[in-house]
Amino acid sequence: MGKDQPAPPPNAAQRVEEMTAALRAAGHRITPQRLAILRVLASSPDHPSVERIYEQVAADFPTTSLATVYKTLTMLKGLNQVLELGFAHWSSRYDGLKPHPHAHAICLGCGAIVDPDIGPLDGLARRMAEKSGYSITRHQLDFFGLCPDCQKKV
């Protein structure tokens, strides 16, 4: 049992299935380590960092290495089974529950990340494509501020 872990989402088991299937379909093997990583991803609505995923995996699987976590995440990213939230000054965070681009709010105080549905960005993406001439394949929208808890602490 973790510290203040949010409740695992209802579709966790299903997501593990999907990710497993995607790996197999791409000709990759399902090792115990990978399965453990998938389970962590599928049950973490809090967008864990590599380090955090590693800690949780290492709990049941002490011999796991950070490198394996990195490699697995890179693989899942390539299969669009996990969304990487990359930042300049902090380590990346990962979303294995909704592996398609969507807006996030990041707390500058404690690092908490949430992703309520605020509607699609298709309109903006289309306008950007038109005005820039770029062919857009991916996007990242991050709002930075303070979460309710950290607002109180100031």
Added chain:
Amino acid sequence: MGKDQPAPPPNAAQRVEEMTAALRAAGHRITPQRLAILRVLASSPDHPSVERIYEQVAADFPTTSLATVYKTLTMLKGLNQVLELGFAHWSSRYDGLKPHPHAHAICLGCGAIVDPDIGPLDGLARRMAEKSGYSITRHQLDFFGLCPDCQKKV
């Protein structure tokens, strides 16, 4: 004379003034190195990297160091005189012309960055604040894809 540098924007001189004033107002000194950095920022619509800024500054000012460029940019960031576009797997890029958050399109082929006006994100920011309870102070919206030139090359 640079390589394929875009034309410097008309308000370059004015922006140098503004940035200089902001530095002075904050009690910082205007050194030749800093002035050179400001000039590069004010005349670069292409969102240069630190390395690129450094190269240009070093052209007229061979003794400049990367550390100074980093320190100056951090300072300007704090004064909201430059916008940092931070990414996970590439070095940050800087916008000294429009130092307030706005959408960008990044070419995954050549790294070109453009920022046509696609309208404000206030609505989304408000919705995110309401739904998340976060107090939002800053945002970053990036579209990734291929620029017109790189589309041809594929």
Added chain:
DNA sequence: CTGAATGCAAATACTTTGCACAGTC
């Protein structure tokens, strides 16, 4: 003159890579 800024080099943080061994299919 005096304290802030520079420039060098060393340190840091995160991520990737090479390779021998282990374990899945």
Added chain:
DNA sequence: GACTGTGCAAAGTATTTGCATTCAG
């Protein structure tokens, strides 16, 4: 049994920091 995946350690990249020297105000 073949060959991918793992885990360790070393390498790589981007950025920050410490400190003696220099210089702007």
